Amino acid sequence: MTDRLADNIRQAAAVLAQASRVCCMTGAGVSAESGVPTFRDAGGLWEGRRPEDVATPEAFAADPADVWNFYLSRRKANTACKPNPGHLALAELAGLLDSFTLITQNIDGLHHLAGSEKVLELHGDLWTNQCTREKRFANQVACPDIRATPKDGFTEIPHCPKCSSMMRPGVVWFGETLPVDTLEAAEFAVRQCEAMLVVGTSSQVFPAAALATMAAHAGATIIEVNPEATALSDHADVCLFGPSGEVLPELVRGMR
Ligand code: OAD
Numbered sequence: 001m002t003d004r005l006a007d008n009i010r011q012a013a014a015v016l017a018q019a020s021r022v023c024c025m026t027g028a029g030v031s032a033e034s035g036v037p038t039f040r041d042a043g044g045l046w047e048g049r050r051p052e053d054v055a056t057p058e059a060f061a062a063d064p065a066d067v068w069n070f071y072l073s074r075r076k077a078n079t080a081c082k083p084n085p086g087h088l089a090l091a092e093l094a095g096l097l098d099s100f101t102l103i104t105q106n107i108d109g110l111h112h113l114a115g116s117e118k119v120l121e122l123h124g125d126l127w128t129n130q131c132t133r134e135k136r137f138a139n140q141v142a143c144p145d146i147r148a149t150p151k152d153g154f155t156e157i158p159h160c161p162k163c164s165s166m167m168r169p170g171v172v173w174f175g176e177t178l179p180v181d182t183l184e185a186a187e188f189a190v191r192q193c194e195a196m197l198v199v200g201t202s203s204q205v206f207p208a209a210a211l212a213t214m215a216a217h218a219g220a221t222i223i224e225v226n227p228e229a230t231a232l233s234d235h236a237d238v239c240l241f242g243p244s245g246e247v248l249p250e251l252v253r254g255m256r
Helices: 003-016 030-034 057-062 064-077 087-097 110-112 180-192 209-215 244-254
Strands: 019-027 100-102 124-131 169-172 195-199 221-225 238-240
Touching: 003 087, 003 221, 019 087, 019 180, 019 209, 030 087, 030 110, 030 195, 030 244, 057 064, 064 124, 064 169, 087 100, 087 110, 087 244, 124 221, 180 209, 180 221, 195 209, 209 221, 221 244
Parallel strands: 019 100, 019 195, 195 221, 221 238
Antiparallel strands: 124 169
8 A cells, every 4th residue: 555545544534533424325346356347347247248238128128038147147146246345344434423324336235245234225236126017126025035046047037926027127227217215315315424435436327426426515525435536536535546445444444
């Protein structure tokens, strides 16, 4: 770690220690050190596959089995992934602050596995299924077995145990609106916070990317954690240029 990064981490820790309300927004980068591929980096998830081929309502309508196979392969790959020190540090950070709201664009569930509670999942949850007719989620209806990862994939597309309609992955696709309650809770929290951490996101996908700007306009100090400069970096007050699995544990150590 460079002296400059260590200094910036100390500065950021001092900001967080003074704040009573803190928000954190995470993106794919926070899970990179767990082995979950990001979207836009080399080797990213969309590489070789256009998002509109697999992550849109139109793609699902045209070929539901192809879209299911894509998400099943993601479930299989993610089954082996464990929370990394960055996820664990964020779970610990919550206990050091009066108020901490964790907002994520990730669908991998690793914040929950790390022990974070009440995570606002803007883009849904890879591990849930949703009824295409009633919009009910599989974990909200009596069918706990559908939520489990099937070892050999589905032999057929899952159907709602209540109304028999086709189920879809419980994630947000391009062209769809975000879950209203979750987005409103995130907006409320960022408008109130005194400091906001933005971790492992290229800040290119809206409306998620607008949350940091909203926090900044409301007067919050913006602290970015990312090995690379992003669309947000010029507007951040402190940039911690490093991998979140190394930077976040140092930040929490600084807070303690
Ligand atoms: P991106 O792939 O756009 O950006 C990942 C970011 O993580 C980049 O800025 C990397 O520099 C950074 N990164 C890589 N390794 C890191 C590490 N070890 N520690 C910290 N940062 C690291 O992913 P997102 O910004 O999350 O949406 O993408 C946002 C949305 O675009 C996704 O939620 C998904 C996608 O389309 C939907 O599917 C709706």
